[in-house]
Amino acid sequence: MTASAQPGGLSSRIVVNSSTQEWEASPGGEVLRKRLHRVGPAESGQVTSIVRYQPGSRFPAHAHPDGEEILVLDGVFSDEHGDWPAGTYLLNPEGFSHGPFSENGCLLFVKLRQFPGDSRNHIALNTNESEWRSSVRPGVSWKKLYAQEPFSDHMRLERWSTPGSVGELNFPQGAELFVLDGEFSDEHGDYPQHCWLRLPPGSSLSPQGNSPCELYIKEGGFPYLQEA
Secondary structure, eight states: OOTTOOTTGGGSOEEEEGGGSOOEEOTTSSEEEEEEEEESSTTTSEEEEEEEEOTTOBOOOEEOTTOEEEEEEEEEEEETTEEEETTEEEEEOTTOEEOOBOSSOEEEEEEESOOOOTTOOOEEEEGGGSOOEEOSSTTEEEEEEEEOTTOOOEEEEEEESSGGGSOOEEETTOEEEEEEEEOEEETTEEEOTTEEEEEOTTEEEOOBOSSOEEEEEEESOGGGOOOO
């Protein structure tokens, strides 16, 4: 299913396999993107994307109404605030501005206009330097990315050593999952690397598979999403 065809809006289960999408040029031309989800105007709507900076590409300085979230998947992403290597997690809140670029190119997972509230903390976390924490679930470990009162959204990385041993996962507030490495499956299909899922509130997921898998998981974000 493509990002522009989402029947049922927030009440639907959405799966986008980015490997079936073509790269599209941004207005600047040197930055490419695959849009997993978009609501609203093409260049100012609420968007979840995979973004590729070509070597030497840059964007003019700009602000981020309703915030921005970035997970650096490959290469080094830069702005005037620093150089952010693969594994870096950034949350840029309302009021933050920057002029991003990449000297040698990079690949990013990006979410725009989904983090309202000017009291959110700015986060710049190198996840490579944080330890994996044990979970109560067998074969599951995790790393915290973001959680802050009074905001309902909270994000983490999870590693499943054997997806089939995780058991049933319940998401009363709904969830978004992005496969960073490896793959898993369930009764509905297969989810390879860089596949994105949005599960509505009340959903459950029973992963299957015998190979290690690493994911970005966001829960509690539905109150900040717009209907298609």
